[in-house]
Amino acid sequence: MKNHVLCSVAAAIALSVYGACVTGGIRPYVPGPPMICHQFDIGSAASLPGSESEINQYDRKNLVQDTLALLTDKT
16 A cells, blocks of 8 residues: 555656646757757857868868867867
8 A cells, every 4th residue: 555655646746747847848958950960150169170071071080189189178
């Protein structure tokens, strides 16, 4: 009987939280096409090649070194 009550309480709490999230408009942010596929302005910040012509000419052997060079305390 005790397990039945605990399961009922847990189910009620889970449904309440789910309902609050759905009706409250809380949605998790999932990276997708707007974040990955669309260009955005980064100003004068350095980045890895992004245009099609740059990617085709980029030597991928330098990818790790170039990425680590961008990930500094100055960037």
